[in-house]
Amino acid sequence: MTAGERLGLDIKRAEQALMAAKSAALKDDGLTVAQYAALLALSDSPGISGAALARACLVTPQAMAAVLKHLEERGLIARSAHPYHQKMLETRLTEAGTETLHRADERAVRIERRIADALTPGERDTLRDLLARCVTAIRTD
Template sequence: MAMAAVAPEERIGAHLKRAEQALLAAKSAACKPAAVTVPQYTALLWLAEKPGISAAGLARLCGVTPPTMNTVLKNLQERGLVQRTPHELHGNVLETRLTDAGRTAMELADSGAVRVERALAAAFTGEERELLIRLLGRCAAALDVQR
């Protein structure tokens, strides 16, 4: 059997994945009091910023596929957290907006998510945070070229 060219503990992707898993677990716990998942929270957060956005536009902002976003929105709509209405000019496009209950859920989940983000940021100095953001940007750019 051939030896791996790069030892598993030296693979940057493994460390990125571990950090992503830890972040997702922390945010999942933070969103639990609002009874929403992290993808639902992310959609609610963007809807608060961009009311009336289409599902396709929201999918792009949230980094998921349109079918995945449609499932997220269907679940949120069934719970009364969002409302979807036909666009006045483009009837086949549904505009999505938060309901009052959706805004309340988003705010509760966001307070927990902000605590997670602040705790994460506090683990680094200002210089380290700036460097980490730049390095992660370089990771994304290097991987985008590989597609």
């Protein structure tokens, strides 16, 4: 199988370009891509647990714990014990976190906008469909 036939390389290249662009865009706000993703998920689900947040961001709970530690140190999130589940920690955006997220999201959306504008609506649907079928194929043993 030649390198040219391996679609994995094309997927990886696209993802790397995306990460590089987002990293650069978020740097001014002092956020990493992982931190931005966590803040974005938190704004959608206030009070979510660390484990659930990890699932939403497709990483392990341990990886998310490290991200949350940094965000808490910077005062962008606040964690408090769940009223009933003593083991659970509820996480919420602080005011500073909400503001930082809005600023960061503006920059991040510009990149998504560039992608969306480069494709027609039909092409966007096609790309999404093809990628979804790739994921299914990859996960099929």
